[in-house]
Amino acid sequence: MLPIICPHCNEPLSFNNERSYVCKNNHNFDLSKGGYINLLPVNKKKSKSPGDNDMMVKARRDFLEQGFYDPLMKEIKSVIENELIVDSKEITILDSGCGEGYYSENALSNLKEIKSNIIGTDISKYAVKYAAKKYKNNFYFVSSIYNLPVKTDSIDLILSVFSPNDSKEFSRVLNANGYLMIVSPGENHMKQLAELIYDSFRPHEYNIIEKIEEPFSHASTHRKTFKIEINDSVMLQNLLKMTPYYWNTSIEAQAKIENCNAISITCDFSITVFKIV
Ligand SMILES: C[S@@+](CC[C@H](N)C(=O)[O-])C[C@H]1O[C@@H](n2cnc3c(N)ncnc32)[C@H](O)[C@@H]1O
Ligand SMILES: [Zn+2]
DSSP: OOOBBOTTTOOBOEEETTTEEEOTTOOEEEOOTTSOEEOOOGGGOSSSSOSSOHHHHHHHHHHHTTTTTHHHHHHHHHHHHHHOOOSSSEEEEEEETOTTSHHHHHHSSSOTTOEEEEEEEESOHHHHHHHHHHOTTSEEEEOOTTSOOBOTTOEEEEEEESSOOOHHHHHHHEEEEEEEEEEEEOTTTTHHHHHHHHSSOOOOOOOHHHHSOTTEEEEEEEEEEEEEEEOOHHHHHHHHHTSGGGGGOOHHHHHHHHTOOOEEEEEEEEEEEEEEO
16 A cells, blocks of 8 residues: 555545545545646645746656766666665665656666565645656646655655755655665856856755754765767757756846757756754
8 A cells, every 4th residue: 555645634545446545534636647646735826826937847858858868877776785774675765856757767676685675755736747747657736845745654764856955854754774866066067057057166065964854864965977978959958947947047148048059967966865863
């Protein structure tokens, strides 16, 4: 049974034969045609369509599918396989803020000697729709990471890639030996893209260790740095749409990007692992 709970009464949700998930108090959540469920209560929505919009999700899919971030996928997999101590050969993983699902499928599935049951959530219904449609072995649902419709103590590993984090909610859903793995930007991430837009680049100073609170303790940090060669301005625009720079790009900078047919860009990631103490 999936470790998901009703967002109204916190009772476990189970699948009934009518293509919906239901709790014992008869709260009902339809399985969409695309194979996902929406567990974000309307009164918890801060806007009509929270999270990434269709254009951003599509740009992310088009970019990631080219394999540009595959060195990062390999590194995440290797940290899971070599560093995490798990009691069982079968683990449950939550991809938190999963976007269109590329990481769930390419970094979390087919692990060496471990079977992973993967669930993924995002507040964007567009993202979840893309993920569920393509990655049918995993289960995706719409929800906010600040109020996860996930059973207490049910998850062995949470992966959070460039998404919001909530120490309290993450520690609730993780079991006592669980791990939290956060991927965040390293100091030189997207340096050349930023230079194209702003003329100068200010290194990222994001310190994830300061942001994750008790009961988590820092276990390890892995840096993964590599360059990608982008030889197509449409792909560069896709990359831009995946970053917060997109919203601050002037018309002049937009033109520069449209006219740029070859650029080498630094990708710089920090993979930080936390454990519950
Ligand atoms: C930068 S994207 C990363 C997506 C994916 N992890 C990836 O790297 O491809 C951030 C994601 O967080 C989602 N998000 C933002 N606020 C959220 C929240 N409160 N709960 C769940 N997801 C959220 C957005 O919709 C978006 O898909
Ligand atoms: Zn209920």
